[in-house]
Amino acid sequence: MAKAITTIRQSLNYQSQHADYLAANHALFNRVVAFYFEVIQAHEKVLDLSTKEALTALETLTHATSKNRAPVIPLTEIAQDVPAMFRRAAINAALGSARSFYSSLKKWRTRREKAEAEKARKGKKKFTERPPVPPRTWNKSVPFYAGQWKERTDSSILLKVWTGTCWSWIKVRTLGRGLPDGVEMGSPSLVRRGKQWWLHTPLEKKFGSPAKIEQQVTTNVHTRICAVDLNLDTHLAVCTVQTVEGTILATRFIGHGREISGFRKQQFGRIARNRAKTGIIGEGEQDNADLWCKIKQVDEQIAHLVSARIVQFAQEQEATILVFEHLGNLKPEKGKYSRRGNSKRAFWMKGRIFTYAKYKAWNEKIITSRVNPRNTSRECHRCHRLVIRYNAGQPMEGYTPGASLVLCEHCSMQGHADRNASLVIGQRLIARSQEPRKEKPPAPVRRAGRESKDSGVVLSQDAKRESRPSPDDARHGDGNGHGTAQGRRRRMGASPLSYSSPTPPATGVRATPSLSGKRLRRSGRSRSVSTEAECHMQHRRWPIRMVW
Ligand SMILES: [Zn+2]
Secondary structure (H helix, E strand, O other): OEEEEEEEEEEEEOOHHHHHHHHHHHHHHHHHHHHHHHHHHHOHHHHHOOHHHHHHHHHHHHOOOOOOOOOOOOHHHOOOOOOHHHHHHHHHHHHHHHHHHHHHHHHHHHHHHHHHHHHHHHOOOOOOOOOOOOOOOOOOOEEOOOOOEEOOOOOEEEEEEEOOOOEEEEEEEEEOOOOOOOOEEOOOEEEEEOOEEEEEEEEEEEEOOOOOHHHHHHHOOOOEEEEEEEOOOOOOEEEEEEEOOOOEEEEEEEOOHHHHHHHHHHHHHHHHHHHHHHOOOOOOOOOOHHHHHHHHHHHHHHHHHHHHHHHHHHHHOOOOEEEEEOOOOOOOOOOOHHHHHHHHHHHHHHHHHHHHHHHHHHHOOOEEEEEOOOOOOOEOOOOOOEOEEEOOOOOOOOEOOOOOEEEOOOOOOEEEHHHHHHHHHHHHHHHHHHOOOOOOOOOOOOOHHHHHHHHOOOOOHHHHOOOOOOOHHHHHOOOOOEOOHHHOOOOEOOOOOOOOOOOOOOHHHHOOOOOOHHHHHHOOOOOOOOOHHHHHHHOOOOOOOOOO
8 A cells, every 4th residue: 555645734813812822732742742752761661662552651651540550750740631642642752753863873873883893993083973862952743633623624623722721622713725535634733833823734645556667667558658858948847648659649848937037037136236236245144035035935836836737747648657857967057147046946946846746746646757868858759869959940950959849860750859858758768667777877875975974984976976966966955055146255055154255345336326225225135034934924926927
């Protein structure tokens, strides 16, 4: 059985004093979790038991019943009358944290032993890595087990919470997406985002595991494969569906690349101009926070929309396999800050579209894979020889990267370049699955930083990498990490580190005299957006409107 879990997040609407109750409830829960974590530390052996047995053992240690009148470490020392389900939720949370902590401690010990053995043998460096520490503060979201909530409707729920003085049922209104039918609902939990409380409900969908790609491709010639070519320009994604025996069934172009790119470039231009006006950027301070926020939100939205459209198309065409190419290396563009920054973000978005499409496809029982990207757009999908790539109205010769049309001189195949690339991607997967050894991409390597910590062996990632970067590379840039503006200002990291402009810019000279007061006020370090939630709220209404 395979399963897919989706979380429905609903914003809550409640009376103002209820916010205090929810906070008190949250604080009590974390006190109880901390208490149980200590109990587990004192009785490490419970971790050898199964979760259910460990729960019973911990209850025996802490909870008084008619049979067990004097528990060793009573919970009543820190809290009275804790409902059984609240206590169990806390025990499970503590057990989870403890298991994670002890397993990393164990790994650390193994590494230390290994390093000491090496040291004795080869005279290597001393083992200096610090051991993991147990959590010092607790901020767990409170799950509501059955009995702790009731009367759930599409728009409200009753929750049993600790108000600070007593246990009480409070009614909160839920906003946003309702719960779908036909899925198994998990325990909802209360999550704080900024000042707002949200209710997260996990939904579990179970289905028979889909067959492996090799199996699907080798046993059924009618298996449909949806291949996707992701681009940075006009067509963000071009999808084609073909069967294993090679019949091409459908094509879809997912566009709007130019609008998104144009929008993003405009924001970058604004940031660059603002920076040119203000000069020095304070240490650890995010400049132009609202503009960055806008860019981030739009990228996120587009990645979700495009990935959803891809999966939707695959589903419509009854494809059971989705295939992309591995991301190539980012080729930085030359030119203005806005151009360089824009191309970087467009590249990261490709990685994000893949990641999102993967989980969305899995929810629909579609397996996702990736193939070697080498020459996918230079190869003819019919005869696999090199093609001519040209723009409409230009002579049909040579290879113009990024041009929209292709022509194959050998078999006279003619068509859209990205569609051709997408077909080649699909064919690669089929070829690979039929001959599993050939063309298999290397297994993803672990990040270089972690590797050196774990094993004490320092190996540069490039040295280990055989051909393609892992998808993690795309994620590294998941912030505002852009190049330097005009080659002299600091890197704008998501977590800006201490770095200030080496040359104090002459602001007065740079600013053009024609600048009005209004424009000056708007420029430069604008107010920072403190939390993700706030950022989210601000740009809920998207600046670009598009019909998908
Ligand atoms: Zn050809």
